[in-house]
Amino acid sequence: MSAKRVLSQKHKGKKGLAAFLFSRFFLFGLMVVLQVLMFVFFAYNASVEKNLNYVIMVLQFVLIIYIANDKSDPTMKLVWIMFIMFVPAIGCMMYLYFMLQPGSLMLKKRLEHINLNSGKYLDPDQNIYNELQILDKQVSSLTKYVYENTGCPVYKNTDVTYLESGEKKYGILLDELKKAKKFIFLEYFIIEQGEVWDSVLEVLCEKIREGVEVRVMYDGLCSLSKLPIGYFKKLRELGIKSKPFAPARPFFTTQQNNRDHRKILVIDGKVAFTGGINLADEYMNIVERFGYWKDTGVMLKGDAVRSFTLLFLQMWNVTEKNIEGYSRYLNITIPTPETADGYVMGYGDDPYGKERVGESVYLHMINTATKYLHIVSPYLVIDNVMMSSLKFAAKRGVDVKIIMPGIPDKEYAYCLARTYYAELIEAGVEIYEFTPGFTHAKMFISDDEKATVGTINLDYRSLFLHFEDGCFIYKNKVINRIEEDYQKMLSASKRVSLMDCRNRPTYYKICGMLLRLLAPLM
Incomplete structure (x- = not known):
């Protein structure tokens, strides 16, 4: 810097x-x-x-x-x-x-209508389900569950590139954007003016001049501190279709809680990005806020991109008067990458659905791990089901490790997270804190066979209140690459002991206990 x-x-x-x-x-x-x-x-x-x-x-x-x-x-x-x-x-x-609140009820009905109509666009491949049924019946059941609740099937013929940092994503993202021929869809929780966004916007404007359709959607809270009020109007003047999701309004409503926390970028329906990395300088370590910012993501090329195209269009149409047809963006020929491997499944989650898809994917990985379960998350505010599952996994001999930030972005969230440490450690779970800085990655890896990378934190906001997305990967060689990076993070982290938990100042413990009362709201 x-x-x-x-x-x-x-x-x-x-x-x-x-x-x-x-x-x-x-x-x-x-x-x-x-x-x-x-x-x-x-x-x-x-x-x-x-x-x-x-x-x-x-x-x-x-x-x-x-x-x-x-x-x-x-x-x-x-x-x-x-x-x-x-x-x-x-x-x-x-x-x-x-x-x-009528606004929340209307949004719920709107989402139900959109999701109901979305089911006709992506058809699952029965041959893939048959293969999974032979390989692993539990994985097969998971993929069917996700499809029934999100409209996103499991795919083969997909290449996955692991992005071990914001810096890595930044360069690849710009290169891929420059190759766009038909359309670019961006949906991000945070877009902030700076070197990263300026570079991305420059490419988007060039693509507009070439006749490429560009859509940009960001969460409405950006206009409070990250972007000027009405920034979407300026983007529209440049030829970009743009809007904020749930614009921040100074009214006491529940809708303020339901943020669009997704990070999705789709290019021509053939390339997709997701993970924890937003479009702001701190995520690429161009500016420093909390030491080194450790984040991760994945780039997909192949059939599984269709799911992220669908997820974007679903969210885009939540606030549109008329729901558009998705066929022209989904019924396209996607070449099979030469390095395609294993099975890949995109998935979304929303606060109004009957099922908690994001939590269910995590619980599947916890409950089916036999050798190891490695987790990294910026926050740890979990319910009793998640706590019991993690403890039981450790007690039945699974090597369970969780990496947390060494330098937090929110002190109160850090204080609250540490109230869970002792109970987990006593059950055999190993807790580590990433000493170089802040970990914003959201990943689960297990048994060299499964991994999920996405936007879903281990807290109530992500699991119950936000719109989220993730990418589940099974029997793909990229899982080894993800686990290698996890081991590097582990070597740069300090293991937390029971003695560390007990030696924290009394006032700190009391603050954590009080915050625990409000955990579902944080």
């Missing part, structure tokens, strides 16, 4: 409080907090009214019974029940407010 850039970063930090108080992020947060306070004020006044107080008592009883019998995550149910029991008026009103 150049000295000029380092000074620039330090200078930004010295702006301090004044810059923060006048930032869009602070003003946005302030408006939301004011709305919450007004909500609490009216709820409190309702609770002191004698007539309304009896109504709230009845409502409290009914909602607790309803929540206890709901099919949602047990930990989330516990948080709501505690909230309603300790502050009945506020808890009841807030629960009803979140559950009955």
